[in-house]
Amino acid sequence: MPDRTTAARIDLRRLRLRAVLTQEELAFKAGVGIRTIRDIESGRTRPQPRTLRLLIEALGAEAEPVAAAAPRELPRPLAGFTGRELPLESLLAAVDGGAEVVAVHGTAGVGKTSLAVRAAHALADRYPDGQLFIDLHGFSDAEGLRPALESMLTRVIRSLDPACRARPEELDELTATYRSTLAGRRVLLLLDNASGAEQIERLLPGTPDSLVIATSRRDLSALLSAHAVPLGPPPLHEAVAMLDAAAGGRVTADEAAAIAERCGRLPLAMGLAAARLRSRPQWKAGDLLDRLADEDRLLDEIDTGHRGVAAALHASYRELDPDHRLLLRRLGLNPGDDVDVHAAAALSGIDADRTSGMLEALVDV
Template sequence: MSDTFGRRLREHRHTAGLTMEQLAERSGVSARAISDMERERSVAPQRRTVQALAEALDLAETERPGFLAAARAGRSKGTAGVPAGCCALPRPVPDFTGRDRELARLTRVASAAEPAPVAAPVVTVSGTAGVGKTTLAVQAAHLLGTAFTGGTLFVDLRGMDARPAGAGETLARLLSALGVRDDEIPGDETDRAGTYRELLHRRRVLVVFDNVADESQIRPLLPGSGPALTIITSRRLLAGLEGVHRLNLTQLPAGDAATLLRRIIGDREPDVVAEVADLCGRLPLALRIAGNRLMSRPQWTLRHLADRLSDERRRLDQLIAGDLRIAAAFSLSYTQLSPPARRLFRRLSLAPGPDFDARLAGTLDPADPEGIEDALDELVELSLLQAHVDGRYRFHNLIRLFARERLAEEEPAAERVRR
């Protein structure tokens, strides 16, 4: 019988007279996973998977050792890189636009990833909701991936969830993806982290940790020395991390914002494109929502959309397309704030002018004058407020509208003062 596990699996399945779907039902292994194994897209199946398949195929005792050995051989070969489907990168967006300077910076950092004893480089990509952090990280990983012969890994750490991914469970996933057998993954989180660092000490791997909650979640996942590159995305600045390269994303330049919108909707009403881009605050997520909404309503003109967006009271309600909602993205950050920071966030929507300082913030929220600076720092850390020059702060215009909505909903008396 053929040596590779995929061929053995297919021949045993045919001998048993089973379809992939029937084997999937018997074994509890998905038909997609069985297909990937048979086509040798997945060459390193885990031991528990192989045992389940052997039971479902009702293999004779004389056939099982060869079946299990072929799987072990696949896992051994799989350790040189990353098995297909394990922590795989999402697809890049086909209309990615701009961020040339940031991509150039990531390319320079990647070229500096060298064998031990040089510390493996780490890059944090921070910014407000909808600014394109994940899109940039995925684009960079696809562009740079060929230089990382050990493979590329992508893990969503679910930082905005009520229960973000734990470091221990993430390390187990990473070790499995890097070819470590289940029975060889340490039970202790510290030992898992040490094993992970040891693997990256000698492998040229690119790892993207998306949507990081805070420093305590990511610290155990950082590499030591070696030729790996780690890219971290987070709404937080992660100021507590030491020795990292930092990229702080802001809204797109006017030209890139207009170009992105044109790539989504095509070449139509060019005199209105820049206006809609500005009304979207040049925020990539808002631009995509506006473009998708227009494309799903062929009877709409771009001018009609611009007119709808021009009403500040309804603008956030217009930036909805299917399951994409700009206000929902902001709300995830808002719920992470402490109660004093939430109150200040709402009250700051009353500030006149484009920016303000701590003194004005204190007059808008006089309930806790001693805590104003701390609340402002919290808002900046979570990218809900931009620290400007000379101790001044400013909102992104869509976030200001969101803060105003929260004020009207949660503090109607204060909202009446604005009017």
């Protein structure tokens, strides 16, 4: 017959106090070390089956099943996170006002995930039943990374209710189980890097107890009742502060401003530029600026492979259909920084009305 204590845990401190025993007395009675008692009560260790059996016998108690610890999956907040006061305040105020879904959208590398993670950590205590982080891989530089809806639903169910035996094969039944699992729980779901509103819609809880923070390069305004937080490049003074924090004080305000402008004030690009400067102790800010001056080599200078700016841009490019890809490539032939609809239409060979809509679509990625 299997030892049932292997599938159970006890609230040792509560049972010990109920038995009016000190830690030393319980250790002596059970024949275990005092340090073992302390480590179990503090949560630093989980008792082995034999130890658990001895403790139960010494206390005259029954093993009590304990619910699995609530998942705490949020990534570490970005070290040196600074600025973004207005969008962060907007997000937190929306939650204070009762928002159940907050959607952060903006271009690649603008800092959506960093903002969402920072906000999620600030709100974590309000959602004691768990904080889940799910990368939806809506925009990815590699094929095959986007998870199926079934796998995401199942993952959340298992995280929140490991004892749940129901694993419906039909998507409708699985979705119902997902919503039933979330019902009555206060859970924070951070759904990162969505391909669009439809991907988020399928993962929304059916009850108002939980909070969803979603990020995407596309506008998620199609999510009804969602509070939108559009995120653009930070103002110059915030960009300077970000670079100063990331570079460890190795740049002056003027140098930081120049680097920020070379990087389009995109936090991802600025962070990579600062990392390059930190990795070259012999460099001065001027050396980095010289390398960033060549627009043809700018991306190469701050490239780090799959997490670089080029990879982020390529992930957006992969999501475009052939006509949008053609238009984007042809826009690169324009000699200036600005282009109007008629010039874009002439470059792409597409009529002006359709080009206007396509330009709007490109803004969203």
